[in-house]
Structures are given as C-alpha cells and as structure tokens.
Amino acid sequence: MSEYILVTGGAGYIGSHTVIELINNGHKVVVVDNLVNSSYEAIARVEFIVKQSIPFFNVDIRDYEKLSKVFKAYKIKGVIHFAALKAVGESTKIPLDYYDNNVTGTVNLLKVLKENDVNSIVFSSSATVYGDVTRFGDDRYIPIPEECPMDPTNPYGNTKFVIENILKDVHSSESEKWKVAVLRYFNPIGAHPSGLIGEDPSGIPNNLLPYLAQVAIGRREKLSIFGSDYKSHDGTPIRDYIHVVDLAKGHIAALDYLHKINEGGLYREWNLGTGKGSTVFDVYNAFSKAVGKKLPYEVVGRRAGDVLDLTANPARANKELGWKAELGIEQACEDLWKWTTANPHGFNVEGYSSKTFESDGNYGNRLQTFVNGELSVSLANRGALIQDINFDGDHIVNAYDNGDDYLLKSNPFFGTTVGRVANRIANAEFELNGKTYHLPKNENNNTLHGGLVGYDKENFLGPIVKKEKDVFIVEYKLIDPDGKNNFPGDVENIVRYYIDNKSIKIEYEAQLINDKVDATIINITNHSYFNLSGDATTDDTVVKLSYDNYLEVDAKTLLPTGNVVKHDRVDANKPITLSEATFYDYCFVIDNDADAIDTRKFELKKVFEATHPRSHTKFVVSTTEPTYQFYTGVGVDTKGFVARSGFCVEPGRFVDAIHNEKWAPQVILKKGEVYGSIIQYDLS
Ligand code: NAD
Known part of the structure; x- marks a missing residue:
C-alpha cells in the first residue's frame, strides 16, 4: 500500500x-x-x-x-x-x-x-x-x-x-x-x-x-x-x-x-x-x-x-x-x-458553478454548469462529457441526472468523449513501425471506441475555467498511459469547450509525452445523443446532411470495404424525416483525400442540420474533420431511454483508417506532432 x-x-x-x-x-x-x-x-x-x-x-x-x-x-x-x-x-x-x-x-x-x-x-x-x-x-x-x-x-x-x-x-x-x-x-x-x-x-x-x-x-x-x-x-x-x-x-x-x-x-x-x-x-x-x-x-x-x-x-x-x-x-x-x-475574480467565474456528481461525493467527478444567456451547458469530469445542453428551455441531449448511472453497462456512451481511437479497429490489432499491437476485443472481433477502458470511463483532470469576451473556456486533461488497452505511448489529451450564448465549440488536442514510443494512433470525438423533440424518440425530426458519400461497409462485419460511394437514401442537403422506418449508422465523407493529423487549421464546414416541428431550436453541426458518423440510436436500451431516443453526429477520422494505406496518416500521431480537431454545435 x-x-x-x-x-x-x-x-x-x-x-x-x-x-x-x-x-x-x-x-x-x-x-x-x-x-x-x-x-x-x-x-x-x-x-x-x-x-x-x-x-x-x-x-x-x-x-x-x-x-x-x-x-x-x-x-x-x-x-x-x-x-x-x-x-x-x-x-x-x-x-x-x-x-x-x-x-x-x-x-x-x-x-x-x-x-x-x-x-x-x-x-x-x-x-x-x-x-x-x-x-x-x-x-x-x-x-x-x-x-x-x-x-x-x-x-x-x-x-x-x-x-x-x-x-x-x-x-x-x-x-x-x-x-x-x-x-x-x-x-x-x-x-x-x-x-x-x-x-x-x-x-x-x-x-x-x-x-x-x-x-x-x-x-x-x-x-x-x-x-x-x-x-x-x-x-x-x-x-x-x-x-x-x-x-x-x-x-x-x-x-x-x-x-x-x-x-x-x-x-x-x-x-x-x-x-x-x-x-x-x-x-x-x-x-x-x-x-x-x-x-x-x-x-x-x-x-x-x-x-x-x-x-x-x-x-x-x-x-x-x-x-x-x-x-x-x-x-x-x-x-x-x-x-x-x-483570474481577475480569483477562482470565481461569473455564470459557472459546480457540484459533486456521484452519490459517494467523489470530487474526481464533478458536474460543471455554465450559464451564458439562453444557453446553459453542463459538463462532467467523467469522459469530459456533455451532460446537458439547455437552449432557451429545450434540453437537447440524452443524459442521466446523476453520475452513478453513467457507470451502467447499458450506457451507450451518452455525451462522452470517445478515445483513444473512436469507432472500430478491425480484428483488434494494428501494426505500427514494424510492431504489431494486440488490443482488447470489445465488439465481436474488433476494438470499439478505445477498448475496455476508453476515455469515456476516465475522470478527466480539471477543468480550468475561464471567461474571455463572454465566452467560457473550459479545459479538461487526461493522461492516457502507455499500454492501457495495449495502445503504445503516454498521450496527453486536452478537451477544450468554448461556450457562448448560442454555440458550443469542442477542440481536441493530443500529443505523445515521455518519449516511450515514436508513434501511436488516435481519433477523438464526442458521442452526444441529440433530441430536439422533447419526447421519448427523435421521430419527426427533419435532418439535412451536407454530404452524401459514405464509407461503404461490409454488411456482416460493419468494417469499411475501402470504397467511398453515394448513399442511396441520402441526397446532400435534402430533408429527411426521421421515423421508425429510417435507420442510419454510416460514416459520411467530407474529404476523401484527408491526411492531416491536425485539422484545426482547416475551414469549419457545416455538415449537418436538424429541426423538429415541436421545437423552436435549430441545431447545426460543423467540423474541421474529414468524416462524420451519423447514427439514429436504434440500439439504445438503457435506464430511462428507448431506441431512437437520440441521434449522434460524430465527426472524426475514417473508420479503421489504420488499416488503409491512404487514410492511415490521419490517425498516426508521431512524437513531436500535435493531433487536433474541432467540432461545433450551433443553436438558433
Ligand atoms: P488559507 O485560508 O488560504 O488556507 C487555509 C485552509 O484551511 C483553507 O483552505 C481553509 O478552507 C482550510 N480550513 C480552515 N479551517 C478548517 C477546518 N476546520 N477544517 C478543514 N479545513 C479548514 O490560508 P493560507 O494563507 O494558505 O495559510 C495556511 C496556514 O498558514 C494557516 O495555518 C495560516 O494560519 C498559516 N500562516 C499564513 C500566513 C499568511 O500570511 N498567509 C502567514 C503565517 C502563517
């Protein structure tokens, strides 16, 4: 001891x-x-x-x-x-x-x-x-x-x-x-x-x-x-x-x-x-x-x-x-x-409050709330997750109201940061610099969302909270150690939220520290489930996807075939009304030639828009990333929530990029380089 x-x-x-x-x-x-x-x-x-x-x-x-x-x-x-x-x-x-x-x-x-x-x-x-x-x-x-x-x-x-x-x-x-x-x-x-x-x-x-x-x-x-x-x-x-x-x-x-x-x-x-x-x-x-x-x-x-x-x-x-x-x-x-x-007011930041979130009162996982005009956002240390987005009275994300429920096995990654590698890695292994790494299999034969103990299961450090020009800047840190889930290298991750009165911008930043390896792989995103209906399901939500090419997957393994093809049920910017009959869980492609490890320098592109007849909120997603997974939540079955209770829009790198020569550079983080990406949610 x-x-x-x-x-x-x-x-x-x-x-x-x-x-x-x-x-x-x-x-x-x-x-x-x-x-x-x-x-x-x-x-x-x-x-x-x-x-x-x-x-x-x-x-x-x-x-x-x-x-x-x-x-x-x-x-x-x-x-x-x-x-x-x-x-x-x-x-x-x-x-x-x-x-x-x-x-x-x-x-x-x-x-x-x-x-x-x-x-x-x-x-x-x-x-x-x-x-x-x-x-x-x-x-x-x-x-x-x-x-x-x-x-x-x-x-x-x-x-x-x-x-x-x-x-x-x-x-x-x-x-x-x-x-x-x-x-x-x-x-x-x-x-x-x-x-x-x-x-x-x-x-x-x-x-x-x-x-x-x-x-x-x-x-x-x-x-x-x-x-x-x-x-x-x-x-x-x-x-x-x-x-x-x-x-x-x-x-x-x-x-x-x-x-x-x-x-x-x-x-x-x-x-x-x-x-x-x-x-x-x-x-x-x-x-x-x-x-x-x-x-x-x-x-x-x-x-x-x-x-x-x-x-x-x-x-x-x-x-x-x-x-x-x-x-x-x-x-x-x-x-x-x-x-x-x-820190002109010391540790106090106007509009910011926090409390412990789990029943044992553990300070490692607090709920932090930021009120900025009509927008109020709550975040928690566990997974640096988004627990609430309340815009003008509409609560638009699926969430549990206490920290304990996030530990449920049935939790489908509500609101959380996903990493070290979001989405699937085929056959739970990859090769890097001549060495083969064997990862835990947590979805059939594959590794999903970082393995058994992904970023969603960790309490991030911080946050450091600041307010500059009426924007909250909230910064969390996670040191993901070498060998956890068998990924190589110590990685220092920063998740930074910028919250103004009508938008939430998320910035991810990561780098290898401590010189244990020369490279690792990485792909970070947020897994919020959005629901504008104020109801149990997202039915009748009208969505528009800005891109209609997607990463074709093998129907059995759900792994990419390597082809990028037009989706037969999506036309760019044409409205789709979600219902029991609509099912989406596809990775749409924004940039087929992407090879950058840091996309923050690129244009923030609008990729998705949603409205609901009963809601006065319009929800838009933009990103600097080359793809986004659109998932209509058909698999959700957890305490208080049913299938189609929320949809996900997860910008990130190509699924299983490490196994494709063309896309691999997007996810290989070398020593001295910085991984970076931006996702933005706009509300109006
Ligand atoms: P501080 O007030 O910032 O820190 C004292 C801490 O003790 C606070 O966080 C407070 O919340 C906590 N505390 C007080 N009563 C408590 C209790 N009953 N149970 C649990 N926590 C309790 O003060 P500081 O300047 O950091 O001073 C620290 C120590 O140094 C004190 O004992 C102080 O008397 C002594 N000291 C300070 C100075 C100075 O000028 N700052 C000079 C000489 C000695």
Missing part, C-alpha cells in the same frame, strides 16, 4: 502550492479541507499542473469520525497541517471561533494521528507568535531568531502560540516517537508561475500585495499606506516577504528532515523567511513595475499595532534544513500579476 502525506487545508493559498511541490518531489498526497476559506477549483487546477488526480475530502478537521475514515482509507506517513482561520482582525472579533477552529481542530487532528500511529507533523505557525519585537527597547531580536521570546498580540497569534505549546507537550509525552516541525512563516506573497493558482482572498484583502493587485485591476480605488515616518530608508515599515513557492519548498525540506531521523523524536521550530526586509514602498515599486504603471496610493496615519521591522533570521532553516529562499519580491510581483490578470 502506498504511503501518503496528508495535507490539511490543502485547498488554501499556501497548501495548494505545497501540494504541487510534494508531488514534484515524488510524494503521494491526500487533501482534507472544509473549503471554509478556499475553493475546490484550486485542487482541480493543481491536478492539471501535476497531471495526476489528488484524493480530496471535504472534511472539517474537528470531525473525528470523518477524519478517521481518511486515515483508514489511506496509509498516512506524515501530515502537513495548514488548516486554520488566519485573519488577524477577524480573530479579535470572534476569538472563540478562532480557538475552536484552530486549537480544537488541531487537538482533534492529533488524537486521530495518535490513534493511527502517525507521528510526523509539520505545523504552519507564524511570525505573529513573536509579537512586537521592538518591545525589548533595542534591536537584539532583529532580524528575528527562533529564540526570540513569544508574545502574540492578537487571538489569531494566540492560537498559534497555544498550538505550538500543545505540540511541545505531545512531543514531551512520547519524545522518542513524535517528530514535530514548527514552521514560522513571515509574509508569504506571489503565486504559482503557471498563473493557475494564487491567493484568492474573500472580501477586502488584509495584506499589502493582494490589495495592490485589486487596485491594479480596478477592483479597489487606491492603496492606503499606513505611516511614512518610520525609521526606514523611505519611512515605511519593513517586512520579510517570501515567495509562496519558496515557502512551499520549505515544507518539503522540513518533512524530509523529519523522515530522515532514524532514532528518537524531535520538536523543533524553524523560521521560514528570506532574511531580507523590504519596505512597503519597495513592494509597491516592484509591483508597479510588474504591472507597467504607477498605481494610485495615499499615505495615511500609522495603524495601531504596526511596528518598524519584522525581518526573519532564517539561518537555522538554511543550515539544518538545507533550504533557502531563492526568489525575490520582483519575481513574486510578476507571478502575482500573471495570476491576477488571468
């Missing part, structure tokens, strides 16, 4: 950055967070960055039963404990909530640790435990060493002080066993260089840089500088600002230090700071430089409780942990600005 690091508060600002560093350093991670001051979106984005899923539990650390369950489900080897309320001002107003959350929460966590024989803990303490170090009347404790006596000046700081003492007592009670690292942070700033995660304060930010960032994007008018008559080079107070990525790395160093102790326990405090103080104006100037303009500010009177200098002496951490802060305030300001401009 693999061993995990439990991160409490892992969805928060410092926690989320630390989860990335843990995974980058080869650790496996479980996150517990009650999301009281954070969003699950942070974890979804971390998964995107580290390209793997992270078990997440929405649990309050004060809940003994639920916390214990996590320890039963995962073998935990150590804990990094971030979960806490942290606003100094708020703590003076609701001190009991702070003591309950931070202190009671930690006591509860320690009880669960003890019960499960987990003895390593890294604790987030704070420089606030030192209080006002100018109280000694001289600068003997500036920069501040760990030996500086503690004297916090507010309830928040008191909770950290109390918890440090509790940890010390717990260690003393079994000093051979417990390994406790207390990390006292100075002022964490900045964001992940990817621009995908950062600090997302709710309400008015308490700290200098988040406030400045909101001034820069116009959410606040100007910065107030509290006092410019301190004895510093420019009159403003001095603090020790540490890049959050450096801070995160400090936790890995502390954890490794604890785990390297072979005999006996440890209780030890380390300052995590840079040792270099910066004034408010230094930070203001660095951030203005990152933004490219001077930001409005006003100097007002000193703020009660502020002192001249709170700079760390980080020598102990530098020496003992072998850790040193490497990034300066300039880098932190650049990263913060990148995060702020890409």
